[in-house]
Amino acid sequence: MRLRLESRPEPSRLATWLSPLVATFAVLAIGFVLFAAMGRDPWFALYTFFIDPIDTRYDVGELLLKATPLMLCAVGLAVGYRANVWNIGAEGQLIMGAIAGGGVALAFHGSESHFVLPLMLVAGVAGGMLWAAIPALLRTRFNANEILVSLMLVYVASLVLSLLVHGAWRDPEGFNFPQSKLFTESELLPNLIPDTRLNVGFLIALAVVGAGWVFVRKSLPGYRMRVAGLAPAAAVYAGISPTRTVWIAMLVGGACAGLAGVGEVAGPIGQLMPVISPGYGFAAIIVAFVGRLHPVGILFASLLMSLLYLGGEAAQMKLALPSSVTGLFQGTLLLFLLGADVFIHYRLRVLRSVAPAARGA
Amino acid sequence: MDIATQLVLLTLAAGTPLVYAALGELVTEKSGVLNLGVEGMMLVGAVVAFIVAARTGAPWLGVAAGIAAGAALALVFAVVTLTLQANQVASGLALSLFGVGLSAFVGLDYVSVVIEPLPPLHVPVLSDLPVVGALLFSWNPLVYLSLALFVAVHWFLFRTRAGLVVRAVGESPQSAHAIGYSVLRIRYLAVLFGGACSGLGGAYLSLVYNPSWAEGITAGRGWIALALVVFATWKPWRVVVGAYLFGGVTLAQFQAQALGVELPSQYLAMLPYVATIVVLALISRDVTAIRRNAPASLGRPFHPEA
Numbered sequence: 001m002r003l004r005l006e007s008r009p010e011p012s013r014l015a016t017w018l019s020p021l022v023a024t025f026a027v028l029a030i031g032f033v034l035f036a037a038m039g040r041d042p043w044f045a046l047y048t049f050f051i052d053p054i055d056t057r058y059d060v061g062e063l064l065l066k067a068t069p070l071m072l073c074a075v076g077l078a079v080g081y082r083a084n085v086w087n088i089g090a091e092g093q094l095i096m097g098a099i100a101g102g103g104v105a106l107a108f109h110g111s112e113s114h115f116v117l118p119l120m121l122v123a124g125v126a127g128g129m130l131w132a133a134i135p136a137l138l139r140t141r142f143n144a145n146e147i148l149v150s151l152m153l154v155y156v157a158s159l160v161l162s163l164l165v166h167g168a169w170r171d172p173e174g175f176n177f178p179q180s181k182l183f184t185e186s187e188l189l190p191n192l193i194p195d196t197r198l199n200v201g202f203l204i205a206l207a208v209v210g211a212g213w214v215f216v217r218k219s220l221p222g223y224r225m226r227v228a229g230l231a232p233a234a235a236v237y238a239g240i241s242p243t244r245t246v247w248i249a250m251l252v253g254g255a256c257a258g259l260a261g262v263g264e265v266a267g268p269i270g271q272l273m274p275v276i277s278p279g280y281g282f283a284a285i286i287v288a289f290v291g292r293l294h295p296v297g298i299l300f301a302s303l304l305m306s307l308l309y310l311g312g313e314a315a316q317m318k319l320a321l322p323s324s325v326t327g328l329f330q331g332t333l334l335l336f337l338l339g340a341d342v343f344i345h346y347r348l349r350v351l352r353s354v355a356p357a358a359r360g361a
Numbered sequence: 362m363d364i365a366t367q368l369v370l371l372t373l374a375a376g377t378p379l380v381y382a383a384l385g386e387l388v389t390e391k392s393g394v395l396n397l398g399v400e401g402m403m404l405v406g407a408v409v410a411f412i413v414a415a416r417t418g419a420p421w422l423g424v425a426a427g428i429a430a431g432a433a434l435a436l437v438f439a440v441v442t443l444t445l446q447a448n449q450v451a452s453g454l455a456l457s458l459f460g461v462g463l464s465a466f467v468g469l470d471y472v473s474v475v476i477e478p479l480p481p482l483h484v485p486v487l488s489d490l491p492v493v494g495a496l497l498f499s500w501n502p503l504v505y506l507s508l509a510l511f512v513a514v515h516w517f518l519f520r521t522r523a524g525l526v527v528r529a530v531g532e533s534p535q536s537a538h539a540i541g542y543s544v545l546r547i548r549y550l551a552v553l554f555g556g557a558c559s560g561l562g563g564a565y566l567s568l569v570y571n572p573s574w575a576e577g578i579t580a581g582r583g584w585i586a587l588a589l590v591v592f593a594t595w596k597p598w599r600v601v602v603g604a605y606l607f608g609g610v611t612l613a614q615f616q617a618q619a620l621g622v623e624l625p626s627q628y629l630a631m632l633p634y635v636a637t638i639v640v641l642a643l644i645s646r647d648v649t650a651i652r653r654n655a656p657a658s659l660g661r662p663f664h665p666e667a
Contacts, residue, residue: 005446007664086450134638142642143651147397147450148588149641152634155581163627285454324465324576331401331459335441338452342445 019340049311061196069260071302073284076256080249089150091281092157097258100127128258136250376608382586385558392551397453400583401460406560431560478572531656
């Protein structure tokens, strides 16, 4: 008996939506085995990882709070990925957004003006776009690979942040800790639900997800970008400029990531610190794929990814497991997803060695 | 030992992990496969090599384990992209993210562990010669091995029939398939070789260059290695030259501190990354040279049935 992959005449819609579920269950199964191998009761460990972190109102608030930067970054990245523009530096663009937005907050520190917060958000978006403009420019002008440039800029961005909080922007009354002053109320996103840390940043993210859906599905530039991704040569013949595609893809990705960055410092963090993201910009790549590069899918995928972060923290506190298990699960999820995606375009056929006649439809 | 000799030796040491990772990726790419998972494979190679060396006290066993670990991760990539036909770019990213997570997870208990590093070579008489002894005959064995690997890769790709087949598969998998070569099997081997080299580069980092384990010990070297392959326009000798140039750049950080340059350390730490960006832009600018040298089927999946 042999197994063979055969092309499907048309991509399977069922497989498209099933494969994230398959990948999720694969992660659960691997988690089960892993926890058992580490001498923990696997059922209890899975409960602690996936249920316990979301069983109170406060916890649900945390889930949505962490999902916010993930969905923002992922929606922006997905626009580029659909057009085959591979921005993998959302983490750096997020940091730059935080620096720009945080810079505005520090410049107007204690002004109590209502304009500070909107200005911070605009600055955050601009910071992210600026950082994303570098790989866009180098790709369009110098043909430099945007994957490598955007990734290298992540390291540069985190060093710039480190430079600022260790130097010029350090709080003089902060006992020499590398942190900026704490932002005041007019520089922070208002709370959304009492007794949680959830802030209006979540609503902004939802609005961006909605805008992302309109852009991808209903707008002409969104349509052009999809064509550029699916059939680059045809796109060029149809007069769709590849340069423009790269610029739009990078700037949209940068803007969303920058917004996510300023949302973090004007939200749960409330100041600038050397590390402001536990890898949201990278996790968002996984979110984008698990969400099938579709805004609605991304919404759900960001909740799943947020749960993985919370589960990692819970596993550390309650099971004395390293929180880096989160990163392991994230990577596993994406690998299984990409592997399972084979069934979108192919189906498995069983070939019997004696009677090679095809079986099934 | 005078400053100049020391600088040469330090540059060699700093460039070696890049030589390994970039030569491995070069062979992978020559077969038409783009594996962006180098960073992940290096990290897993580094952590596994370190753990095995710490547990057994035998650094060479650690080296072997690092090679095996890198190849094992590459096998995952090969299954996903070659057998299951997944997108190479996305899968490579996934492999890097997976490697970062996996290495942090398994290495947690080894963060402050001290090991016996892999000792440098000592040849009687030769190593004791003045100047030349230090300059040529006292390197770490893995540094000599990296140069041997360069010679081997060059000879294999351009002087052997098997190397010609690998290149043919990278240029035109359809033609190679039509004349009876198994494209997928050749690509599998090329991907595994790349993973083994990345794992070895990682092992060099955790056993020789900086004998310790810390999360993210590679600090982006896997990505720099990917960039190096482009700089080198897929030529092994240029990979080696590029690797030492970048090794030199990473050293600037420590040199400046030693010379007492009053500059926040972050500026110098940025240097390798900024240099990568600048050089990548300069080299890539020549679109025709890139097109002429890049394997024609790079990154494109091949399904024998289609």
